Amino acid sequence: MLTVEGLRSRYGRIEVLHGIDLDVASGEIVTVVGANGAGKTTLLKCLSGIQPVSAGSIVFRGEALTTVPAHARVRRGLAQSPEGRQIFTNLTVEENLRLGAYLFSDDKVERDRDDAFAMFPILKEKRNLAAGGLSGGQQQMLAIARALMGRPSCLLLDEPSMGLAPILVAQIFDVVKSLKALGVTVLLVEQNAFGALSVADRGYVMETGRITMSGPAAELIADERIRAAYLGI
Ligand SMILES: Nc1ncnc2c1ncn2[C@@H]1O[C@H](COP(=O)(O)OP(=O)(O)OP(=O)(O)O)[C@@H](O)[C@H]1O
16 A cells, blocks of 8 residues: 655755665554654655655555655545644644544535544543643544544554553554554554554564564564563563
């Protein structure tokens, strides 16, 4: 569904992605794990079209995306739930969800909203409250639910567990896992390697702008080097 080859990107004169190769098949949950500053967020920004690519290619559902603007990528089914959530805190939960469906005016929007409420009952309970009043975990759920309202075929998730208490981290990873059942393909970028690899089918390890390891998530979790470097085991 998504194939990235030789992707390079830079901030000014400093290159931070040095030729990334990765692919995500339809229906998979794939994670990119790596330390703070490895380049994970930059990679997702290149995929969503808000960071220029200096070399390489991005092909999504058979179509080259590298020069397609960000808004057009969303229309093609590639959606991002950004790091730091970026929900509209002054709007209600329901208004935030409706904004996620801005591409559509059909009656399926109501059904999508009901599906979101079924998936996240707490959002239904708080639908008329300002989103800024939600807890961190609830805001993260809202950010994911809002991205789903755009009916993506592939969802890019940037550090959904960041800044959350451990119990909420577990909940968020459960949510990611449940996306698979909805038929949504997920590319999940995370510093929490254990949580991410626990729910993913496959994983890539990123270090200073390069992919240094990849494989089935279960194999990566069992790998001594990964356990020592990322899992603190
Ligand atoms: N706007 C920017 N201008 C210059 N350098 C940047 C900018 N954003 C990121 N960088 C640098 O690019 C490198 C990769 O950063 P990036 O945010 O992609 O890493 P990351 O793995 O996502 O880390 P984090 O987990 O903190 O988001 C880092 O060295 C960072 O300092």
